[in-house]
Amino acid sequence: MDEMNELYYRLPYVKEFDAVVTGCVPGKSGFEVTLSQTAFYPEGGGQLADSGFIGEASVGDTRRRGGDIIHYADRALQVGSTQHCGIDWQKRFDHMQAHSGEHIVSGLIHRRFGYDNVGFHMAADKVTVDFNGLISEEQLAELEREANARVYDNLPVRVAFPSPEELAALDYRSKKELSGAVRIVEFPGVDRCACCGTHVERSGEIGLIKFVSMAHYKGGVRIEMLCGRLAMQDYARKNEQEREIGRIFSAKPYETVEAVRQYVAAAEAAEARASELARRYFELRAAQLPAGGGLLIDFEEGFKPVELRRFCDALVAGGKAKTAAVLSPAENNGKKGWNYVICAGAPVLREAVKTLNKELNGRGGGDPTLVQGTFFAGRAEIERALEATFR
């Protein structure tokens, strides 16, 4: 079969067609079917495979194997029978928009910077393109404007099969050394590239080219981009996010970032004030506790671990006791216990905490002068164990 004569090349807009089943054999999953002609694009050149139906069978994947195009069908089809077939057109057109958009972007980058497209990956929801050189964010924004201007120009997309002599004289982009019939796809004034994918007929059908992100990648850049319907879908989702953030912060469109910044600043100020109030509370609370002695045990309500640490540390540093243990209720998977912090003026805690954890069904550790963790035991039991260890 002349591979350049396939329906998806001759008539890239064919959605349904009739074909004779020329082969059908059981495969690893389902059946491998060949047809007398096909509009199913087999995965290749960075473009994803088509799916669809052949008669009663549904086709999930299409691949080229040798000279054949294999349709992976979910049921057997009678060899010799004529079947009505159809491809999943929305998916295919997504691919045509994305692939065509990629040509415009690669062509513009090649013309302006001389960089090559060194990797092209198409997934169901996005396209990434890798270039072997660096592009700044400003240049990327400019490229996006220019790429979309070429979309609005509604350029005709030309496909040609030049003779080897014509090809030798032609300047075109190519991903690899080519042999046999070479298919040249041209967006006039923008790009000329050897390509085996499917494309739109005019650049206007791409609709929209949107760069989503750019990252450094292997000495160059990886650009994530969306085209056409998928770009529109992404815009709709992001617009909804923006509206939701606007509702939460009572902010107008384009003012949400400022609203979030103000909120974060206010939250940081509140955090700082809470921390200062905690410090004052620790001072007052420390003054209430009995001074002196070897061990001071204090149970507090609703202290966060960081507060337990600060308070416990302050008690020992302030000379209230040689060793201080501060605890606050904790819960883990319905198990009730106590978060603890133990501080000591001298390095004694490492071994002690191991014994305590064993006795009080606890866990945690730390350094010789500060340990922290959780005991899953009752208050009286904890007090007894601490007294026995440190007194």
Ligand SMILES: [Zn+2]
């Ligand atoms: Zn192409």
